[in-house]
Amino acid sequence: MDKLFKMKKGILSCLGIITLFILMGNSNNVPETFVERIFAPIRGDSWRFSYAGLIVIVGLYYCLKNFNEIRENFLISTSFRRIIITIVLMNIFSAAWVHCIQIYKGFSNDLNAIYLDREKTSVELHGDKDKLIVYGTMHIVNCSNNVQKFQIKVKAPFLVKEDISKDYITLTNEFTVPQNKEETLNVNDVIKFDKECQYSGYSSKAFEYILFNEKGESLFKGKLDEYQMDELN
Incomplete structure (x- = not known):
């Protein structure tokens, strides 16, 4: 039963990371990421507060935490290391999306x-x-x-x-x-x-x-x- 639970936890964490990767993308025509469009900033008369980035950070952190609970890994064994890996992943996702968008746009002729x-x-x-x-x-x-x-x-x-x-x-x-x-x-x-x-x-x-x-x-x-x-x- 414990093995099955860990497997489900691992699958859900993988799906979570894939979902967060998708949410960090955009169409290039507008600069906002998909997560910023879904979770719109709170606006005032002359100010705005965006919390979408916090959702991605917390989501990635807990996915990494789940992976470490399933099987301990040196890279994500402590809270500090998980935060560092979270930041690294966010940078990798952003860089990867540049290539993803260009590949997608390559199918257009106009x-x-x-x-x-x-x-x-x-x-x-x-x-x-x-x-x-x-x-x-x-x-x-x-x-x-x-x-x-x-x-x-x-x-x-x-x-x-x-x-x-x-x-x-x-x-x-x-x-x-x-x-x-x-x-x-x-x-x-x-x-x-x-x-x-x-x-x-x-x-x-x-x-x-x-x-x-x-x-x-x-x-x-x-x-x-x-x-x-x-x-x-």
């Missing part, structure tokens, strides 16, 4: 095959008298076997939207990314207006991008702190 590296992407908008200067870099991977051609629309941050009365800014350049290629797109565009900017001299970071062509479009949100700060305005 703009859904584009992977955005948020850590290497930064685009700023600068208002200067009667023009808006958009500059920065976007680091993307074309995961498909087809060449992807597209233009980019940048969602106007709160201050920019108030100034130019537009939700999106369409960049003039067209970009081409070869199949299965990693590219850094240099964004450098000047958009002129008929009237002078209301808030001349400001600078704001972009937090949402739409890649589009005649076949369709693909939306990407930037880093969590970038677009969630704008949502609070």
